[in-house]
Amino acid sequence: MKRLFRLFAAFALLTGAWACSDDKTSEVRINDGAEFLSLDYLARSGKITVNAPAPWTVILSAGSYGGDERPDWVTLSAEEGPEGYSEIDVTFAANPGPARSALLLFICNGKTSVFTLSQSAKDTGFDSPDYYFYAAFGTMPALYSGLHLLSHDKPSYFFYERPQTYDPELFPDYATVFTAANPNAGATTEEIYAMSEQMKRRILEINAEDPTAVFGLYVTDLACRAGYDWFVEQGIDSARVKVTMLSDGTGTYNNFYKFFGDPATAEQNWNDYAARVEALDWNHGGRYPETRAPQDLVSDEWIAYLSTRPNYRLMLQNASLMESSGPFMTQKLAEMKMESVQPYELLTALPEEAKKEFYRMANFDYDRFKALFDASPKGNLIILGTSHTTDESRQQQAAYVRRIMDQYGSEYDVFFKPHPADNSSSDYEERFPGLTLLPGQMPFEIFVWSLLDEVNLIGGYPSTTFLSVPLDKVGFLFATDAASLPRPLNLLFSDAPNVEWMQQS
Numbered sequence: 094m095k096r097l098f099r100l101f102a103a104f105a106l107l108t109g110a111w112a113c114s115d116d117k118t119s120e121v122r123i124n125d126g127a128e129f130l131s132l133d134y135l136a137r138s139g140k141i142t143v144n145a146p147a148p149w150t151v152i153l154s155a156g157s158y159g160g161d162e163r164p165d166w167v168t169l170s171a172e173e174g175p176e177g178y179s180e181i182d183v184t185f186a187a188n189p190g191p192a193r194s195a196l197l198l199f200i201c202n203g204k205t206s207v208f209t210l211s212q213s214a215k216d217t218g219f220d221s222p223d224y225y226f227y228a229a230f231g232t233m234p235a236l237y238s239g240l241h242l243l244s245h246d247k248p249s250y251f252f253y254e255r256p257q258t259y260d261p262e263l264f265p266d267y268a269t270v271f272t273a274a275n276p277n278a279g280a281t282t283e284e285i286y287a288m289s290e291q292m293k294r295r296i297l298e299i300n301a302e303d304p305t306a307v308f309g310l311y312v313t314d315l316a317c318r319a320g321y322d323w324f325v326e327q328g329i330d331s332a333r334v335k336v337t338m339l340s341d342g343t344g345t346y347n348n349f350y351k352f353f354g355d356p357a358t359a360e361q362n363w364n365d366y367a368a369r370v371e372a373l374d375w376n377h378g379g380r381y382p383e384t385r386a387p388q389d390l391v392s393d394e395w396i397a398y399l400s401t402r403p404n405y406r407l408m409l410q411n412a413s414l415m416e417s418s419g420p421f422m423t424q425k426l427a428e429m430k431m432e433s434v435q436p437y438e439l440l441t442a443l444p445e446e447a448k449k450e451f452y453r454m455a456n457f458d459y460d461r462f463k464a465l466f467d468a469s470p471k472g473n474l475i476i477l478g479t480s481h482t483t484d485e486s487r488q489q490q491a492a493y494v495r496r497i498m499d500q501y502g503s504e505y506d507v508f509f510k511p512h513p514a515d516n517s518s519s520d521y522e523e524r525f526p527g528l529t530l531l532p533g534q535m536p537f538e539i540f541v542w543s544l545l546d547e548v549n550l551i552g553g554y555p556s557t558t559f560l561s562v563p564l565d566k567v568g569f570l571f572a573t574d575a576a577s578l579p580r581p582l583n584l585l586f587s588d589a590p591n592v593e594w595m596q597q598s
Contacts, residue, residue, distance in 0.1 A: 133333075151181070153195060227241075237339045238339065239258075251269065285390060338400065342410075355418060400431060407429065412431040436538065440543065518530065552592075573594055
């Protein structure tokens with residue numbers, strides 16, 4: 094990372110020396126102050142505006158400043174112009190090969206300003222980025238992002254909202270980390286906006302260093318518009334930005350149902366949200382779009398439609414749980430690029446050393462819990478608790494635990510995972526001999542994913558956790574039936590004959 098920053102500092106000094114003048118009134122101003130024009134491989138033309146304090150000339154260079162080689166894939170309609178305002182039409186040849194770039198050296202009053210042209214390659218996929226950016230709001234997206242981070246060694250910029258999720262000092266060297274200043278609280282709105290501005294600045298720095306770079310963005314689906322705000326709105330061609338929207342758990346499915354679950358309004362809502370997205374200028378050829386939208390951290394209406402656009406996909410636990418409300422939405426679901434990926438699959442795919450690094454980042458003591466599970470030849474059973482606001486709720490939880498101990502205690506070692514806000518279970522080991530109390534603040538998702546092969550049975554109060562656990566391991570739920578569960582658990586357990594429903598209706 095430090096080397097990249099040094100390179101940019103050198104580049105800035107070099108281009109600064111070529112500027113027409115420190116006096117802004119005597120500069121050539123190209124494309125209203127932009128320093129580059131980034132277009133996709135399909136582009137055949139673009140336009141550059143010039144505001145000059147004196148007559149100017151422009152030299153087309155292959156990329157080494159002042160070099161003799163002239164690229165044959167770019168044609169300029171003019172190579173000189175008058176004082177004041179003028180325009181240059183730029184024509185591109187078809188690009189059947191890799192990404193390419195060229196420099197325009199604008200000379201006025203004997204001084205030089207540099208402008209970069211770039212055109213992306215045709216075949217770049219979600220695995221082709223040169224740089225990765227991560228913006229994780231919520232625990233599940235942060236875990237997805239951390240697992241992906243450890244699957245490569247590309248320069249990366251990683252933000253996570255909840256500082257308790259990871260130790261920022263234990264990330265790999267190729268990652269620059271942003272999180273809340275207060276380790277015991279989530280990032281404030283001010284910190285999130287400050288992070289966003291830092292990310293945007295770094296993106297432009299990278300683009301100046303490497304004008305054909307491909308960017309990967311892994312972002313919580315609710316904040317999906319970062320793919321536009323951070324990149325496209327700054328002039329980066331959308332074909333160079335591969336956006337993976339990460340499900341935050343049940344919210345992804347509930348939002349989809351909220352917007353598209355009513356057949357009477359689904360089609361109109363879809364068309365309205367599509368119109369909002371397409372009103373933005375996605376291929377503006379270096380011109381700031383007139384339809385630029387004000388930045389907003391949350392754009393949950395965009396998620397579904399964005400997943401139909403090029404270079405966007407939605408990564409979630411189970412795409413089959415996205416509900417269709419009729420033929421129109423069935424068609425749109427088929428158009429959406431969705432990938433069903435369980436986090437434990439990503440964890441299992443990591444090399445052993447990367448897994449250990451992930452556990453260290455997340456402050457998870459794998460060896461300790463593995464030893465707990467291996468302490469006896471019995472199977473392992475986990476009960477998930479909940480939070481409470483009444484004594485009745487606390488007593489109900491204790492009654493469920495008693496029932497599980499009576500029903501399964503002789504066959505399984507029983508572990509109870511309390512909700513982080515639950516203090517009523519602190520004496521469960523004394524009240525229920527044979528039960529082991531797990532830490533309430535432990536990253537439970539990692540606990541389950543890492544020891545999934547050791548977990549024989551799991552159940553308890555309805556939880557997002559069940560979205561990322563094989564259904565055949567769920568043996569009981571503290572609910573009356575599948576229909577009583579929140580969406581999308583109601584669909585997930587609609588055909589689960591092995592589940593025992595423990596709450597009396």
